[in-house]
Amino acid sequence: MSIFKPELVAPAGNLEKLQIAYLYGADAVYLGTPVFGLRKYADNLNIDQLKIACSVATSYQKKLYLVLNGFAHNEDLDSVCKFLSQIQSFAIHGLVISDLGIFHLAKQLTSFPIHISTQANITNPQSGLFWKEQGAKRLILARELSLEECVDIKTQTGLEVEVFIHGARCAGYSGNCILSNYSSARDANRGGCVQNCRHFFTFFHESDGQKVGSGYVMNSKDLMSIDLLPKLISARIDALKIEGRMKSALYLANTVRIYRQILDNTTLSSEALKSELEKIFNRSFCAGYLGGGDPASFVLFHESFQSKTIQFIGVIKQVFSDGACLVEVRNPFCVGDCLEYLHPNGTLHAVHVQKIWSSQGEILSSARINQLVLLDSIPEPVLFGVIRK
Amino acid sequence: MSMPKLITYCSDSVQIQTAIQAGVSELILEHSYLSIRSLDLVDKAGVLDPRIKSEDDICYKKKIDLAPLIELAIYARSLKPDIQLSVCWDWMAYGFHFKFVDSILEDLSAAGLIRIRLCDIGLMFYIRKKMPSAHLILMHDTFHVNRESIQQFAKYAQGQVLSHLLCLDEIRDIVQAVQTDFEVLIHGNLFLHHSPTRYLSLAHEAGFVDEWPLNRIQLQDQDHPTRLLTAFENKHGFFILNDFQRCLWSYQKELLDLNLSGWIIDVRGYSLDYFKTVLEAYSRFSISQPKFEYGDYSLKPGFFKAARFDLRKKRVYQDYLSDHKIMGMVVESSPKKWMIVELEQPLHQSDVVQIVTPEDVVFSYQIPDVLAVSDREVASDHQLVKIFISKTVPPRSILALA
Numbered sequence: 001m002s003i004f005k006p007e008l009v010a011p012a013g014n015l016e017k018l019q020i021a022y023l024y025g026a027d028a029v030y031l032g033t034p035v036f037g038l039r040k041y042a043d044n045l046n047i048d049q050l051k052i053a054c055s056v057a058t059s060y061q062k063k064l065y066l067v068l069n070g071f072a073h074n075e076d077l078d079s080v081c082k083f084l085s086q087i088q089s090f091a092i093h094g095l096v097i098s099d100l101g102i103f104h105l106a107k108q109l110t111s112f113p114i115h116i117s118t119q120a121n122i123t124n125p126q127s128g129l130f131w132k133e134q135g136a137k138r139l140i141l142a143r144e145l146s147l148e149e150c151v152d153i154k155t156q157t158g159l160e161v162e163v164f165i166h167g168a169r170c171a172g173y174s175g176n177c178i179l180s181n182y183s184s185a186r187d188a189n190r191g192g193c194v195q196n197c198r199h200f201f202t203f204f205h206e207s208d209g210q211k212v213g214s215g216y217v218m219n220s221k222d223l224m225s226i227d228l229l230p231k232l233i234s235a236r237i238d239a240l241k242i243e244g245r246m247k248s249a250l251y252l253a254n255t256v257r258i259y260r261q262i263l264d265n266t267t268l269s270s271e272a273l274k275s276e277l278e279k280i281f282n283r284s285f286c287a288g289y290l291g292g293g294d295p296a297s298f299v300l301f302h303e304s305f306q307s308k309t310i311q312f313i314g315v316i317k318q319v320f321s322d323g324a325c326l327v328e329v330r331n332p333f334c335v336g337d338c339l340e341y342l343h344p345n346g347t348l349h350a351v352h353v354q355k356i357w358s359s360q361g362e363i364l365s366s367a368r369i370n371q372l373v374l375l376d377s378i379p380e381p382v383l384f385g386v387i388r389k
Numbered sequence: 390m391s392m393p394k395l396i397t398y399c400s401d402s403v404q405i406q407t408a409i410q411a412g413v414s415e416l417i418l419e420h421s422y423l424s425i426r427s428l429d430l431v432d433k434a435g436v437l438d439p440r441i442k443s444e445d446d447i448c449y450k451k452k453i454d455l456a457p458l459i460e461l462a463i464y465a466r467s468l469k470p471d472i473q474l475s476v477c478w479d480w481m482a483y484g485f486h487f488k489f490v491d492s493i494l495e496d497l498s499a500a501g502l503i504r505i506r507l508c509d510i511g512l513m514f515y516i517r518k519k520m521p522s523a524h525l526i527l528m529h530d531t532f533h534v535n536r537e538s539i540q541q542f543a544k545y546a547q548g549q550v551l552s553h554l555l556c557l558d559e560i561r562d563i564v565q566a567v568q569t570d571f572e573v574l575i576h577g578n579l580f581l582h583h584s585p586t587r588y589l590s591l592a593h594e595a596g597f598v599d600e601w602p603l604n605r606i607q608l609q610d611q612d613h614p615t616r617l618l619t620a621f622e623n624k625h626g627f628f629i630l631n632d633f634q635r636c637l638w639s640y641q642k643e644l645l646d647l648n649l650s651g652w653i654i655d656v657r658g659y660s661l662d663y664f665k666t667v668l669e670a671y672s673r674f675s676i677s678q679p680k681f682e683y684g685d686y687s688l689k690p691g692f693f694k695a696a697r698f699d700l701r702k703k704r705v706y707q708d709y710l711s712d713h714k715i716m717g718m719v720v721e722s723s724p725k726k727w728m729i730v731e732l733e734q735p736l737h738q739s740d741v742v743q744i745v746t747p748e749d750v751v752f753s754y755q756i757p758d759v760l761a762v763s764d765r766e767v768a769s770d771h772q773l774v775k776i777f778i779s780k781t782v783p784p785r786s787i788l789a790l791a
Contacts, residue, residue: 015733034710034711034712044710044711046710046711046712046713046714046715048714048715048733048734049715049733052733071532071534071535071538072534072535072537072538073534073535073554073555073559074535074536074559074562074563075559076535077535077536077537098532099532099535099537099538100532100533100537100538100541100542101533101535101536101537101538101539101540101541102537102538103541104537104541105537119532120510120532121481121532122511123481123482123483123484123509123511124482124483124484124486124487124509124511124512125484125487125511126482126487126510126511126512126514126515127482127509127510127511127514128511129511129514130510130511130513130514133514144585145483149483149484152484153484171582171584171586171588172582172583172584172586172627173481173583173584173585175532176481176530176582176583177581177582177583178553178554178579178581178582179581179582179629181554181692182579182581182631183610183612183613183616187554189532189534196610196612196613197582199610199611199612200610200611201608201609201610201611202608202609202611203589203598203603203606203607203608203609203620204606204607204609204617205603205604205606205607206604206605206606206607206619207604209607212598212599212600212603212606213592213593213597213598213599213600214597215592215595215597217588217589217591217592217597217598218584218588220586289585295586295587295591296591296594296595298586299586299588299591299592299595301592301595301597302597317720317731317771317773318762318763318767318769318771318773319767319768319769320763320765320766320767320768321765321766321767321768322765322766324765326762326763326773328720328721328731359721359729359762359763359775360723361763370720370721370783370784370785371721372720372721372729372762372773374763383769383771384771
């Protein structure tokens with residue numbers, strides 16, 4: 001009997017990140033377009049790029065989910081209908097939707113399976129049954145649920161369930177917060193959230209205006225679920241989702257490869273892998289309500305984020321037959337530096353930089369941002385491989 | 390064009406008496422276990438939030454005592470037998486909540502309280518099946534902000550309170566497109582945020598708040614210091630309200646033209662005098678009286694006048710990325726000499742492209758030739774090409790189909 005493995009679902013803000021997500025082990029990728037995805041300011045894909053993304057997914061034999069999870073206003077409906085008609089023949093494996101009206105338009109205009117977004121706040125089995133009656137295939141559950149509650153919803157509805165396992169958490173119920181609309185005229189439920197919850201707040205008595213406290217009181221720590229993976233697997237949770245369509249390619253490669261390694265080998269030391277995740281920008285980690293811990297441990301009261309300990313150096317953009325490769329540089333480095341290459345097989349290789357050439361063959365002492373440089377010291381370089389320092 | 394009924398929230402007998410005397414047509418009765426924004430302070434014995442694992446949690450008990458709510462209903466009917474009553478039951482429901490639902494429905498039904506206001510889709514779905522006679526009204530935060538979703542929800546609920554995010558024009562479109570009972574908040578705070586995580590008590594435990602328990606407090610965002618939001622915490626979680634009162638007094642004609650079934654006044658948490666003044670003013674609503682005022686209270690239309698979000702300056706570069714066929718993106722360039730392009734689509738000599746820089750400069754360019762970046766033999770099929778160009782093209786510029 002084969003061992004059950006949940007689907008690992010990763011974010012992709014653009015075509016490069018799509019390639020990286022698949023390369024480092026995602027089973028499926030979710031991405032948005034300028035039409036009504038919740039990450040309005042992310043590098044969304046336009047319709048031609050979406051077509052390319054579908055062919056990339058097909059070449060990897062992996063899945064691609066298209067996110068349409070904002071709450072539409074009347075003014076959005078025509079463009080959503082036009083868009084759905086345009087993509088109906090695309091090789092998309094599912095639409096991620098939260099708006100009941102958009103759900104029914106998608107049912108009328110396409111035959112894609114529909115996953116209900118976490119924005120729809122499915123916190124109980126009856127909500128799941130409501131969406132089942134509409135025709136949903138998968139429920140992406142609210143981040144406020146415990147694992148036991150997720151299992152209960154799966155059992156009672158008979159639908160696939162997906163849970164968030166890593167990344168930023170909303171301070172409030174997703175979809176039920178309009179702080180951003182109010183403070184900055186940016187619609188949190190149509191991709192414009194400015195994350196007021198991360199700000200520093202001061203409290204005053206309403207009666208006399210006396211100060212009673214201050215801090216980053218709603219600054220939710222990031223979710224990390226490495227310790228929960230064995231339980232998630234034994235509970236047969238269908239899909240595990242990584243947050244972060246707007247985060248860097250380094251975050252994506254690093255996070256996907258870590259979870260891929262554990263899913264493939266649950267006996268690996270989780271402490272070593274956790275420390276790998278901590279090296280990238282984060283707001284400190286917690287297991288959230290999924291892990292059933294004390295909510296006091298979910299908030300980073302005293303600061304807005306924790307600093308990262310490693311830097312994103314670049315992405316391999318061309319590989320030559322002699323083993324050299326061209327790297328698109330995202331942060332400067334120089335001869336003598338020791339870099340690390342995240343091999344897509346999950347291993348980490350030290351790279352001692354002894355020589356750098358420009359793309360035109362000139363010898364350089366350092367590499368700067370927005371430069372293509374040739375390196376001959378990357379072991380087994382792979383296209384879209386990620387390098388860090 | 391008839392005057393819609395006035396509707397308001399009541400959680401005690403004084404409010405009920407005041408509202409009925411002011412001429413309110415429907416009272417939304419509150420019980421602190423059902424109505425999440427009721428203003429009880431946190432008392433750990435009796436929390437309803439499953440996110441806090443307390444042995445004293447009501448979720449370990451068998452039944453929620455609705456006697457206080459039913460007493461309010463009896464009192465209201467004793468003052469005005471034909472008063473319409475509804476119950477605020479705006480849980481964000483978890484699985485454990487449902488073990489209480491049947492007994493709550495039995496008690497409500499026995500008391501003739503079958504007009505229920507809710508926002509949880511699961512609760513709506515369950516009650517619709519369990520008690521078909523219930524008259525369900527979806528509250529403003531049920532994720533229904535367009536005519537399609539409102540049309541779908543109308544299959545499950547007899548009425549809907551329209552979202553605070555909808556402006557007059559949107560409401561007009563929706564009311565014309567969907568046949569159901571609509572209500573709008575015409576006076577009161579806007580509800581901005583709800584979390585099951587009780588940030589105030591957690592901040593107190595962590596040493597970031599000096600006193601506990603706290604009544605409603607004012608919350609100052611360092612990035613928006615002039616706006617003092619109202620925040621409070623109770624057994625259902627943590628809430629933030631806006632810093633002014635929505636007041637649609639000056640939109641009387643427009644409101645009447647909408648032909649809504651109800652106008653909601655929600656001044657929970659404010660003084661009895663304010664409650665009474667607002668209700669009396671709206672029950673004597675007069676187009677000839679242009680203004681409503683109360684002390685130094687800030688009164689504004691909220692999003693009703695114009696809900697214009699995301700109106701940031703249009704970016705040519707972003708528009709091209711969104712709407713045009715992208716041939717490739719510049720990854721490196723040498724000013725006025727050449728650029729290296731990562732291709733998304735095949736590019737050929739003599740093709741004409743639009744080059745768009747991240748600074749929104751746009752120009753047409755005929756590709757003179759498409760060259761390999763290096764003399765080395767390429768092992769990967771991903772295409773980087775070198776193109777000569779006498780202009781300066783910064784990295785991240787896009788080549789779009791002309």
